[in-house]
Amino acid sequence: MKMVNFATDFLCYALKGGSKFYTWLLFLGFFIMIWAYGNYTQISQGMIVTGLNDQVSWGLYMSNFVFLVGVAAAAVTIVFPAYVYNYKPLKDVVIIGEMLAISAVIMCILFVLSHMGRPDRLWHIMPVIGILNWPNSMLTWDVIVLNVYLGLNVVCGFYYMYKKYTGEPVNKVFYMTLVYVSIVWALSIHTVTGFLLNTMPTRPMWFHSMVPIKFIVTAFSAGPAFIILAFFIIRKNTKLEIKDEAINMLSTIITFCLSISLFLTLCEIVTELYPSTEHSFSLKYLLFGKHGLSGLVGFFWASLAMNIIAFILLINPRTRKNHAILPYTCAILFVGIWIEKGMAFVLPGMTPSPIGEFAEYTPSWIEIGNSLGAWAIGLAIFTILAKGAIGIQLGDVKYSEVKGEQYEK
Amino acid sequence: MSEKHQRSYGLQAPPSLGVKGKKRYGMIMDLRKCTGGGACTMACKEEFGVPLGVTRMWMKEENRGTYPNTSKVVMPATCNQCDYPICVRNCPTGATYKHPDGFVLQRYNTCIGCRTCAIACPYNARHFLPQHRSNPDQPTQVVDKCSFCIHRVTRGQQPACVEACTARAIIFGDLNDPESEISKVLAKERVTVLRPEMGTSPQVYYIGLEQGGVADPISCYSDRSDQMKSEFDDYKRNHPGLQFGDILESETSPLKFSGQIVGHMKDFIVDIFVKLGIVKH
Numbered sequence: 001m002k003m004v005n006f007a008t009d010f011l012c013y014a015l016k017g018g019s020k021f022y023t024w025l026l027f028l029g030f031f032i033m034i035w036a037y038g039n040y041t042q043i044s045q046g047m048i049v050t051g052l053n054d055q056v057s058w059g060l061y062m063s064n065f066v067f068l069v070g071v072a073a074a075a076v077t078i079v080f081p082a083y084v085y086n087y088k089p090l091k092d093v094v095i096i097g098e099m100l101a102i103s104a105v106i107m108c109i110l111f112v113l114s115h116m117g118r119p120d121r122l123w124h125i126m127p128v129i130g131i132l133n134w135p136n137s138m139l140t141w142d143v144i145v146l147n148v149y150l151g152l153n154v155v156c157g158f159y160y161m162y163k164k165y166t167g168e169p170v171n172k173v174f175y176m177t178l179v180y181v182s183i184v185w186a187l188s189i190h191t192v193t194g195f196l197l198n199t200m201p202t203r204p205m206w207f208h209s210m211v212p213i214k215f216i217v218t219a220f221s222a223g224p225a226f227i228i229l230a231f232f233i234i235r236k237n238t239k240l241e242i243k244d245e246a247i248n249m250l251s252t253i254i255t256f257c258l259s260i261s262l263f264l265t266l267c268e269i270v271t272e273l274y275p276s277t278e279h280s281f282s283l284k285y286l287l288f289g290k291h292g293l294s295g296l297v298g299f300f301w302a303s304l305a306m307n308i309i310a311f312i313l314l315i316n317p318r319t320r321k322n323h324a325i326l327p328y329t330c331a332i333l334f335v336g337i338w339i340e341k342g343m344a345f346v347l348p349g350m351t352p353s354p355i356g357e358f359a360e361y362t363p364s365w366i367e368i369g370n371s372l373g374a375w376a377i378g379l380a381i382f383t384i385l386a387k388g389a390i391g392i393q394l395g396d397v398k399y400s401e402v403k404g405e406q407y408e409k
Numbered sequence: 410m411s412e413k414h415q416r417s418y419g420l421q422a423p424p425s426l427g428v429k430g431k432k433r434y435g436m437i438m439d440l441r442k443c444t445g446g447g448a449c450t451m452a453c454k455e456e457f458g459v460p461l462g463v464t465r466m467w468m469k470e471e472n473r474g475t476y477p478n479t480s481k482v483v484m485p486a487t488c489n490q491c492d493y494p495i496c497v498r499n500c501p502t503g504a505t506y507k508h509p510d511g512f513v514l515q516r517y518n519t520c521i522g523c524r525t526c527a528i529a530c531p532y533n534a535r536h537f538l539p540q541h542r543s544n545p546d547q548p549t550q551v552v553d554k555c556s557f558c559i560h561r562v563t564r565g566q567q568p569a570c571v572e573a574c575t576a577r578a579i580i581f582g583d584l585n586d587p588e589s590e591i592s593k594v595l596a597k598e599r600v601t602v603l604r605p606e607m608g609t610s611p612q613v614y615y616i617g618l619e620q621g622g623v624a625d626p627i628s629c630y631s632d633r634s635d636q637m638k639s640e641f642d643d644y645k646r647n648h649p650g651l652q653f654g655d656i657l658e659s660e661t662s663p664l665k666f667s668g669q670i671v672g673h674m675k676d677f678i679v680d681i682f683v684k685l686g687i688v689k690h
Binding site: 036037040041044045046047048052053054055057058112115116117118121122124125130131132133136137138139140143200201202203350353354355357 | 469497498499500501502531532536537540550603608680681
């Protein structure tokens with residue numbers, strides 16, 4: 001019975017809000033409509049409505065998937081300092097990080113669904129009920145680690161909230177075990193996604209042992225950047241107190257990870273361009289264009305510029321701790337890393353094709369609409385989950401024996 | 410694990426090359442004889458009803474020199490039916506698998522269309538089938554590939570491309586049988602394979618393939634994609650339902666444009682109701 005009360009109270013609180021809240025959801029709802037229509041078109045007409053072809057067969061969907069796995073993994077940047085180092089300012093908001101992880105994994109699933117030619121056969125890649133080619137295929141590992149990560153975050157987050165709701169003490173052994181497992185697991189999801197790409201000798205640009213570590217450091221700069229933005233919005237619009245120390249801690253983590261990421265980018269450019277082998281072809285195409293094809297050149301330099309600007313603003317303590325500048329820095333960084341993961345890593349890996357064909361890929365409007373829609377769904381889920389979590393954290397949503405007490409307040 | 414179990418879960422059947430009592434089919438493409446006429450690619454399209462815009466077997470071409478001193482180098486290419494196929498290892502559902510006789514095959518009813526195999530293949534030998542096929546019984550929205558014409562080979566015939574080749578440049582047969590033509594040619598001639606550095610042990614051999622020539626991704630810039638793109642456009646023209654992306658690009662008045670969008674949306678909602686059985690057409 002308590003469970004049912006928890007669910008209804010949580011949802012009632014999460015779905016009630018001011019005009020700003022409803023306008024935001026309505027705005028997202030517009031994109032969700034486009035998503036529904038785009039997916040309907042794609043399912044009824046086939047993948048031909050996308051801009052993909054046999055030379056470039058992973059496109060915008062997979063790029064977003066790879067990026068969002070990183071965002072999901074980045075929840076660990078809150079959980080780790082909060083529980084391992086007992087960092088109090090982050091401990092109060094750790095639940096927001098878990099909610100972000102849940103919505104990011106849901107977005108990943110939506111992108112994979114859009115990417116699949118036969119989404120009606122999704123159950124084939126479900127563990128236990130499906131026909132998984134495990135342990136041979138890297139993709140099955142990815143499916144397993146992502147689903148378990150989703151489960152871990154749902155259990156961790158909602159168990160903590162439920163206990164807070166009922167006022168009972170948290171079972172330390174059970175909860176802390178799950179927290180530690182989820183910290184290690186967060187690293188594993190992005191490592192395995194890195195392995196999915198870098199175990200393909202066919203694609204020289206991806207075939208690089210640096211890929212998993214670069215994925216992790218870029219994830220740990222883009223994810224916290226998003227979390228900081230969310231914190232600023234939460235602080236402005238709700239009563240939840242987010243301390244300056246929490247934000248400063250996250251921006252310090254971003255600074256460290258971003259510096260490693262830029263260093264690795266430099267290493268990659270030197271390693272690939274100094275000797276001019278077959279392996280450097282994709283990078284040359286990305287950096288300077290080839291055979292008159294230069295669709296990705298602008299994206300690469302833009303992302304590099306964004307990352308460097310963000311780095312300069314972050315490495316300087318005065319601009320890093322200035323909370324008037326920090327949101328803009330985070331927004332620049334988030335977009336920069338998004339471009340770097342998609343347009344500057346996943347797409348150029350497929351040009352030239354392994355038999356030397358140069359085919360350029362431009363996403364179709366259906367693909368762009370579907371991607372925007374999947375982001376909108378994820379953001380809507382994050383908004384609702386985070387709002388409910390804030391209500392519980394503030395103590396606005398509490399279990400009471402007397403029925404309907406809350407509604408009278 | 411029994412062999413049947415292994416196969417049904419998409420694990421690799423052990424390589425059958427040189428194993429007694431087993432067959433291992435292979436192919437030789439003799440580029441000295443190949444005229445580049447493309448009869449093999451046409452026969453392949455005919456045999457399987459391969460849709461526009463994709464190819465099971467294709468001709469890789471390179472034009473050299475400037476007029477009047479020009480020449481053309483050609484190379485027919487297809488799936489290499491590797492002994493250690495990367496695509497089989499990467500398939501998440503085991504939809505692509507290795508036949509004990511050496512064929513690398515595709516199961517259409519378990520493929521989820523994720524195209525991981527297409528990314529993994531070092532020969533770019535895989536293509537994606539569209540939704541609309543001329544024959545509705547044919548598989549749609551899954552990955553397809555050359556099957557070495559297993560349906561013909563098991564009946565004692567030669568693959569379609571081999572039979573169609575006007576120059577008899579393609580030789581097909583059992584590599585384990587020392588009396589077969591292919592074994593005799595292999596014993597006599599200098600052969601090369603494509604991209605041996607991938608460790609896949611391909612079983613399509615080439616005679617007269619020059620180093621750094623048409624097969625080489627570094628020196629050769631060829632474009633199957635241009636031809637495929639024009640075929641794609643043909644396909645799209647034949648299916649007017651696909652034009653949503655084109656609406657945004659075409660020059661229409663905003664009013665007409667939003668009218669089209671509303672029309673599309675209406676079709677969408679009506680279609681859902683029809684599928685649920687609430688409304689009848």
